[in-house]
Amino acid sequence: MARTDETESAVDCVIVGGGPAGLTAATYLRRFHRSVVVIDDGRSRASWIPTTHNCPGFPRGVSGNELLERLRLQATEYGACLVRATVELIQQAGKDWVVGSADRQWRTHALILATGVEDILPSLSADESTDALSKGLLRLCAICDGYEATDCRIGVIGPLEDALAHACFLRAFSADVTAIPTAAGEASAEAMQRSQHLQIATLPPLRTLSFADAHAHVLDQAGGRHRFDTVYVAMGAPGRVSLAQQLGLSTGTKGELVTDDAMQTALPGVYAIGDVVTDLNQISVAFGHAAIAATAIHRRLPVSPRP
CATH class of the missing domain: 3.50.50.60 (FAD/NAD(P)-binding domain)
Incomplete structure (x- = not known):
């Protein structure tokens, strides 16, 4: 020894x-x-x-x-x-x-x-992040657990280019995948074309993210409110x-x-x-x-x- x-x-x-x-x-x-x-x-x-x-x-x-x-x-x-x-x-x-x-x-x-x-995460307290991760409401790795999100309503939060790339990857697991950019901006023409081909919706930039009633709740900067079964983070x-x-x-x-x-x-x-x-x-x-x-x-x- x-x-x-x-x-x-x-x-x-x-x-x-x-x-x-x-x-x-x-x-x-x-x-x-x-x-x-x-x-x-x-x-x-x-x-x-x-x-x-x-x-x-x-x-x-x-x-x-x-x-x-x-x-x-x-x-x-x-x-x-x-x-x-x-x-x-x-x-x-x-x-x-x-x-x-x-x-x-x-x-x-x-x-x-x-x-x-x-991992870079949205603005959440440590307890909120830990709790959401433990319940599968917040996810960090589509390669690891995309299977567990099969047929869920999925949101993907990140800079637009990254959010779209991750959303395209997750499209193989669900028909309902939405990109949620963290800030205003544009993605490459290739990313936009591919996401449109895969029928991925894109919201206005994120204002707040919260969790309640076994769902993730997104408020966007245009005032829209959206509910997801799970949210992936693609913020780096x-x-x-x-x-x-x-x-x-x-x-x-x-x-x-x-x-x-x-x-x-x-x-x-x-x-x-x-x-x-x-x-x-x-x-x-x-x-x-x-x-x-x-x-x-x-x-x-x-x-x-x-x-």
């Missing part, structure tokens, strides 16, 4: 982020007999999932928090050290890296950034890349961290996995990234022969 306190000497890998990607990478690394610390600030996007039905191996679905708890248990049973803290500093130390929180530091041979993304989900930017790492056109096929960034020994790398924000993708990065790190580090 790995030591439970890895603050005094160098470890093989520090993982920043305790979501599905980070925890899966920790399990892989421990099964390679590598010492690993996962530093988690408790903000995994997966914790918002009321029930996911497309996570492999859970035919009846699993909540995000239950999945996270199972992944934590699996990682710790193999000896991973999980620390609840916020990483404030990462700096290079020779061939190693020093990772620091407010009161602790870790020296590591390899670093995995599994920091995820931050920028990556949590501030730590990566401290290291001078660049992002792609969609704000994602750029990696090679082994999930390594432009800095040797620094890897990035999960939602912060791709806009295909799927648990199964996070699992795959974790396996690739952990195996690459194991191969990169010196072999420690078993006695």
